[in-house]
Amino acid sequence: MPIRTRTATLTEKTPTPTRTQSACNSLRRIADELGANARMPSFLELRENLKVSVVTLNKALERLEGQQVLYRRHGVGIFVSQEVSRKTVALMCNPIFFTAAEVSPFWHILVEQVRASVSREGHRLLFQFTTDPSNGDHNGIALQMEVMEAVKAGRIHGVLGIGISEGISIWLKAHGVPVIAFAGYSNYQDHEHYAVSFDNSQLVTVGVPLLVEKGCQRIGIWTAFGYHLGAEDTGEKDALVARFEAVLAESRLPFHPELVWEARHLPILPDGRRVETFWEQGYRTANAVLDGPQEQHPDAIICNSELMVQGALIAMEKRGMRLREDMEVVGHANIGSRILSPWEDDIVRVANDPAEMARVMLLQLEARMRGESPEPRHRMLIPKIFP
Incomplete structure (x- = not known):
């Protein structure tokens, strides 16, 4: 999924193209237009067309020969390489x-x-x-x-x-x-x-109406947090929760803030560690929610991380919960990944396609x-x- 973290500082100034670089760019355009094995204009014609000196043109030709764009045959001419494309x-x-x-x-x-x-x-x-x-x-x-x-x-x-x-x-x-x-x-x-x-907003724009069709009334959303990505891994999650609230309103369902669980707010572990892996975030979030009073449980959840979904599903299984009966789940997934394969028939997957x-x-x-x-x-x- 797309992530925003800190922007590196750029200290090198934007260079102005040299005459040789400009000549290279022009020669490459000519080579691309002519195609592989074609004869380029003569040296004199190129000098006149590009308005460059003999030294600049020779430097540009040498550079493009090194890049396998052009080659020269002594006494014959300049040709476009087969490697040009x-x-x-x-x-x-x-x-x-x-x-x-x-x-x-x-x-x-x-x-x-x-x-x-x-x-x-x-x-x-x-x-x-x-x-x-x-x-x-x-x-x-x-x-x-x-x-x-x-x-x-x-x-x-x-x-x-x-x-x-x-x-x-x-x-x-x-x-x-x-x-x-x-x-x-x-x-x-x-x-x-x-x-x-x-477009990861599809998790909620598609997920909420699907859950409403199934009769769900108390829909929650759980989001993972990438500590290794830095504190700015929050913008997209906040936008997703805001979109979730809007789609609930469009579906005439109430928004329950207590059903929003963000892994960045999970308590520190007894040994002082943060819950850093998405799998454990899902496992601990599910247990924290399900340890609460039954009347406060969601009847459906939407989760934005395949690995977090896996952890949550394992926690639910250990409690003997029946998916699609006790809990409906809409989860992020990735085509080609087998992370959620044991539950493919029991949840709704919103899958990104790496291909x-x-x-x-x-x-x-x-x-x-x-x-x-x-x-x-x-x-x-x-x-x-x-x-």
């Missing part, structure tokens, strides 16, 4: 999603789907974790030095970013590299970045690499409902 796409991931105390299967599934999509389109894939921007290296840009050099040399043509900072995105754009982001640090929509997200995310991100990136500006800049994907 084959791009190098970097998949840049924030390691926090892959190294936390508990890792959702979604992230690994998404990475594999991106690999498959990039391979199908004939592009090269470079996989890269971002680094810690607080270490003071690389002018505050959280990337390995060799990756930064590859960007500056034009060897990376586009980036699919998973949880990358706004600072990285701005730096890449300043070097002419288009970026499509998911699960980013910042509100990409407000800053006119290109991004793809899941669709990978496909749409790459389609957007390919358009950007062609110099297009697809709209909308922020694509929202609708989850699939498994009632």
Whole structure:
């Protein structure tokens, strides 16, 4: 699901393209238009058309030869390489999603789907974790030095970013590299970045009416909290609860604040630990709710985390509760994950599709690499409902 956390500080100024960079961009556009194996205009014609010096044009041609965009045959001419249509796409991931105390299967599934999509389109894939921007290296840009050099040399043509900072995105754009982001640090929509997200409000806009049809009257909502993501992992959760209250009103059902349970407010454990894993947040939330008076129990819950749903369902099972009879559950899920497979027939799953995310991100990136500006800049994907 999309998460907002802190934005890294960008300390490197946006560079002005050099004459060589501008010439490279113009030559690449000509090569893309002509296609593989085509003969480029002559050296003299290129000089005249681009209004550059012999030195600048030679530098640009050498750089594009190194990138396998063009090649020169002495005494014959300049030609477009067969590799011109084959791009190098970097998949840049924030390691926090892959190294936390508990890792959702979604992230690994998404990475594999991106690999498959990039391979199908004939592009090269470079996989890269971002680094810690607080270490003071690389002018505050959280990337390995060799990756930064590859960007500056034009060897990376586009980036699919998973949880990358706004600072990285701005730096890449300043070097002419288009970026499509998911699960980013910042509100990409407000800053006119290109991004793809899941519309997780469907949990309540679809979930509440489904539960009303089943005759539910006391509907609660439980939300997970990612301590490893920082305190700003609250904006989307607060918006979801606000939307939940609005949809209840539209369905002519009362909003019961006591049925809203947010894992960030769970009490500290006896040993002083916070309840950090989503699985345990679900387990402890379910027990806390069900330990209360029977008349205060919900008859249905909506939960925004697949792992939290799993923990809650295990707690309910241990109490002998019967799903769809004693409790209705609408839960977030991910297609391809088996986390909720034991309960597939007993709950409503609102499932995000990592394969669709990978496909749409790459389609957007390919358009950007062609110099297009697809709209909308922020694509929202609708989850699939498994009632």
